Amino acid sequence: MPSRTITVHHVRAMLHGAERQGIDTVPLLRTAQIPPLLLGDDRARITEVQFARLFRELYRATGDEFLGLGAAVSRPGTFAMMCHASLGCRDLGAAMERGVTFYGLFPGGPDLTLEHRDTGSAVFAVRNDLEHDYFLAECLVIIWHRLCSWLIGRRIPLHWAEFGHPPPPHKDEYGLLFGCPVRFGAARTGAGFDEHWLSAPLIRDEAALEGMLERAPFDLLSRREYGTTVAEQVRRALARALRTSPRLPSLGEIAARLAVSPATLRRRLAQESTSYQQLKDAVRRDAAIAGLAEGTEPIADLAARLGFSEDTAFHRAFRRWTGTTPGAYRYENRGYEIRGYENRGQQS
Template sequence: MKLGDISVSYVEILRKAMLALDSNPQLTLQQFGLTDVTMASPDARISIPRFMRLGFASIQFSQKPWLGLEMGLQTSATNLGIAGLMALSAPDLSTACKSICHYELLSSYNARGQSAFYISDGYGVAQFYSISPYNSFNLFVADSVLSGWYHLAKWLTGRDDCIEAMCFEFDEPEYSAAYREYFDCDVRFSQPYNAVIIKPEALSYPVVHGCASTYELLKRQADADLEKVRMGLNFSEKVARVITPLLNGSTPTLDRVAEQLNMAPWTVRRKLVDEGVTFQQVLNNTRRDLAISYVKDTAFTLGEIAYLLGFGSPTAFQRAFKRWTGIAPGSYLQKD
């Protein structure tokens, strides 16, 4: 299992942000093999680890650690693909937010989870999944997504009074003063989750360019595309996708996975047997594939990887990794 990939439209956002910060992105993009032809392809994707390395390289080149915040400012509805176009034609802000989160999978897949929009105590919550532990390679990702949602909400409605607060899961970074320049609302760090909190009254604000017929047309196409993505997965792959975000700090049980799939545990077990595998095999294979990706493609420590995969200690993880690959994690990295 790979960590995920995203549309190259997100690279376009990064390119625009670099230019806005008076940094030429061309050399960095060339180093990562991102040509104009690739950037113009509707089917081109970039792996999440590669995108994180691109962002890190861009921050080093520009010397602007708040690059992600600027990426949010430069995000337009069209950068989000059909989900963004749906938001642009939605009747109100609540529907726009639901569209962006629900159809996120059409332009972005992350094994760690999926964004969600829901109502809590009357407030709208646009929540971006956790990508902890945070480091220099992924802080900009959370910055860019939440900043993008914030500025899109203002642009879609033509109003500045939509957002109650911006919540960030990570501790206050060294460049925290920049957040006050990008957000005209309460900014909170060390929160339980990453989220944009929308005021209750703002949920019904009309979208300036809303069009009911266009929205329904786009929704019809988006639903069909989403079904194709999901139908392309066999059942064990669907189970693996459910297992992955549940791994953080614990080992997910069959009962918990079945609940996420809205199925009885025995049904999940039977469907897996029909494909010639058991739940434990899917769990072990998911852990193995993610372990290899984390070791090869990220800067996480062994302790962090152990936690992300639900192991009780780094030692337990190292034993499992050696059992899976025949060599220790450090040796595996040197091998490649």
């Protein structure tokens, strides 16, 4: 299944901490094989592989689990110790409370809260007013949601997610990222879910935790399993079909596979802030970007494999998705990668 691509807005946000520390981020981008010129285009996107490389380079360069984005440094190993401290709890609610208490011990750490509502819902939120940007708060909510889902072995459906900033240019990304309705301009960043999940028992042991920590936190940022949303089921079906045929199934065919009516499928996707057409475009876009950034397949062959009858149609779609042409995108990625290797060779 083609990996998702990531908007350049998140790349810029992730670099802010290192830039504030005076770290030259160009070598880090070079190692991650991300052309710096892409950062100037609001519609540009990178692959998850490139994003993971950059995350690891920033982690190494800053020596901070928060990548320099927080008010204080979170030393490497802090997240792991929080996980070990929470693993022995009787249920998810106790584990979350222990994690909130754990991070509350560090001066300048994030102000995490777990609230119980009279309506039978619970809210996990980051109350810290992160003065630099909101990327860290968003990442903390994502990581906590997916860590909690991992601990109980089931994806916890979110009722809503809210963010303490105005709608950004990439606001349409959020519904798919969190799998629920989203709102902006709130007093904090957080997410709501059914309170009954707090009584779910933890099913993971120390061995499983060690395996997860080897890939954390990026694995938690990119993970989308444990039950899954309707949008993810549709996306998975589309991506699976694209591997074997350029013709993607229709909405009616997908609905039949999920044993629902087309109208029900449309309604459920709308509840998750997306649509069948958006998912179909996203699957083709992500496959195109991955093919151009990491492969050598001729552009005409790639266009045909993705279901475009003419090269011109593929070029128009790719420009609409990214603001550039397939040829220019490949040149920047492959050309910069080659120049990066040459530069490293000259330095060695």
